Amino acid sequence: MDYVQLGTTDLKVSRIGLGCMSFGSDAWRPWILNPKESRVLLDRALDLGINFFDTANVYSHGRGEKLVGQFIKESFRRDDVVISTKIGYPGGKDPSLMGLSRNNILSAIDHALTRLQTDYVDILQIHLWDPDTAIEETMEALHHIVEAGKVRYLGATNLRAWQLGKAHFTAKLSHWTGFSSMQVHYNLLHREDERDLIPLCMDQGIAVLPWSPLARGRLARAGMPRPQHESPRAVVDDVADTLYGVGQDPILADLASLAKRKQKSPAQLAIAWLLQAPGVTAPLIGATKLHHIDEAVSAIDMVLTPEEVTALERCYTPRALSELPGIPDHQSNIWDLDD
Numbered sequence: 224m225d226y227v228q229l230g231t232t233d234l235k236v237s238r239i240g241l242g243c244m245s246f247g248s249d250a251w252r253p254w255i256l257n258p259k260e261s262r263v264l265l266d267r268a269l270d271l272g273i274n275f276f277d278t279a280n281v282y283s284h285g286r287g288e289k290l291v292g293q294f295i296k297e298s299f300r301r302d303d304v305v306i307s308t309k310i311g312y313p314g315g316k317d318p319s320l321m322g323l324s325r326n327n328i329l330s331a332i333d334h335a336l337t338r339l340q341t342d343y344v345d346i347l348q349i350h351l352w353d354p355d356t357a358i359e360e361t362m363e364a365l366h367h368i369v370e371a372g373k374v375r376y377l378g379a380t381n382l383r384a385w386q387l388g389k390a391h392f393t394a395k396l397s398h399w400t401g402f403s404s405m406q407v408h409y410n411l412l413h414r415e416d417e418r419d420l421i422p423l424c425m426d427q428g429i430a431v432l433p434w435s436p437l438a439r440g441r442l443a444r445a446g447m448p449r450p451q452h453e454s455p456r457a458v459v460d461d462v463a464d465t466l467y468g469v470g471q472d473p474i475l476a477d478l479a480s481l482a483k484r485k486q487k488s489p490a491q492l493a494i495a496w497l498l499q500a501p502g503v504t505a506p507l508i509g510a511t512k513l514h515h516i517d518e519a520v521s522a523i524d525m526v527l528t529p530e531e532v533t534a535l536e537r538c539y540t541p542r543a544l545s546e547l548p549g550i551p552d553h554q555s556n557i558w559d560l561d562d
Contacts, residue, residue, distance in 0.1 A: 224272025225523055229305070229504055230403045230430035232376050234345060236305050238498065239519050240275035241268045242434065242507040243291050247283025255283060256511055258290055264510050265294045271520045274299075277406075277432075277507050278339075279309035279350060280331060285338050292339035301341060307404070308335050309380060311350035323353035325364040332368050346404055348378035352386050358393050366399035378404035380434070383544070384419040391427065402429055406507065409433035409500075411442055411474055411493055411535060412467045415544055421502045430504040436497050436519075437490055437508070438467055443515075445489035446479030466542075473538040481534055487525065490515070494522035496535055 225238040245254070246261035256264070268276075278291050288308060295304050310331035311323055321327075332347065347368070353361065368374050379387060379402050387405060394401040405424050407416045410433065424431050437443045475489075482489045497506045508519040527535075 224520065226274070227504060229346075229376075231428040232403050232430075234305050234376070236275040236505050237273045238505055238523050239273060239494075240277055240307075240432065240505045240507040241265075241273050241516070242509045243276055243278040243287055244282050245509050245511050246278075246290050247287035251283040251286070254511065261290055262294065264513060264516060265291075265298075267513050267516050268510075269298055271516060273516075273520070274303060275305045275307070275505060277307045279312070279348075280335050280338075281309070281312035281350070285334070288335060288338035292341060296340050305345045306339060306341065307346035307348060307378060308339065308344055309348040309350040310335065311353065322356055323349055323361040323364075324356045325360050325367075328361070328364040328368065332373050336373060343373055343375060345375050346378045347374040347376075348380050348404070348406065349382075349390075351381050352383075358390050359397070362390055362394040362397070362399050366394065369400045376400075376403040378402055378406065378430075378432075380406035381408070382420075384416075384423050387420065387429075388423060391429075401427075404430040404432055404504075406432045406434050408435055408466075409497065409503070410436050410438045411478065411496060411539075412438040412472060413542060414536075414539055415542060425502040431502045432504060433497055433506045435509075436494055436506040438493075441467055441472075441475065442478060442493040443488070443490040443518075445475040445482070445493075472540075474535070477534055477538060481531060485531075488518055490518045491522045491525060492527075492535070494519050495525035495527055496532065498522060498525075499527055499532065 226235045227238055228234070229236050245256055246265070247255050249255045249257055276291055276295065278287050280288060282288065295306065310328065312321060332344070335344065336342065347365070349361070365377050369377065377400055379390065382405070387402065391401045405420070407420055409416055421431055478489045478492060482492050485492070494506055494508070497503055506519070508515065510516045
């Protein structure tokens with residue numbers, strides 16, 4: 224495993240981070256792994272040297288954080304692992320907990336620390352933009368919890384470049400803590416953030432952490448016919464077609480062709496492409512099977528020639544900017560479960 228500095232922080236993270244959305248309870252979403260299944264994958268990540276775990280308060284409505292926290296407590300010295308989590312979505316039954324007001328931030332971090340069984344979070348990320356709260360209130364509250372020692376660094380996800388810039392520079396002008404990382408929707412099928420968001424991050428020393436590096440599994444299944452080989456998640460996914468189109472994108476054919484020539488899997492090549500992309504610190508992979516982790520880690524040692532990069536990029540078609548999906552009503556049933 225290779226380790227790299229996260230932006231301008233003193234954190235060293237594995238070149239592959241593990242996104243932990245798929246761990247928790249299938250009462251939240253049907254493809255989520257329950258604790259016993261999740262532990263098998265977390266153990267494999269540990270064996271392969273992954274030290275960077277990304278979760279959120281909304282994943283399985285807190286059960287994801289609990290599971291990750293317990294695993295880390297049992298398997299690592301706290302200083303040897305990097306934990307990132309997110310706030311902004313509702314953290315409980317009360318819909319007023321949605322958003323990034325000072326009250327919500329102070330409440331959310333305390334609950335997250337309890338679930339994670341830790342005194343501090345390495346990276347706390349705002350999960351979405353809150354149009355109803357002044358950015359000054361949000362950034363001052365975030366600075367307060369950094370000063371209190373509950374959070375080491377701040378990050379963000381799912382922001383436009385103007386939103387990241389407004390928040391980051393508001394903090395800097397007020398001598399508050401700015402952002403150290405930015406999760407971006409970035410893969411071979413969605414490269415819109417190359418235009419302005421990623422260059423902004425590179426200019427400001429903000430680490431770029433791609434989410435959905437395999438385009439919700441579509442890149443991993445390049446060359447396979449639909450729908451016979453779709454994953455359990457893809458079967459119920461009502462967002463992928465909106466993000467990437469209904470038909471077979473020509474990029475998938477190019478990826479499958481190159482994978483066959485190099486005798487590698489499409490997933491390995493797709494992640495290797497991300498690892499060579501300017502500004503990228505660590506892709507955050509999701510996993511529901513052991514080989515998902517194995518393939519991602521094996522991509523670290525792959526080298527793509529300029530010609531191979533061109534072959535993978537040549538058919539890219541600009542897309543609409545992606546919007547973060549809302550929270551379906553069916554997810555609310557997790558609140559009826561016993562903790």
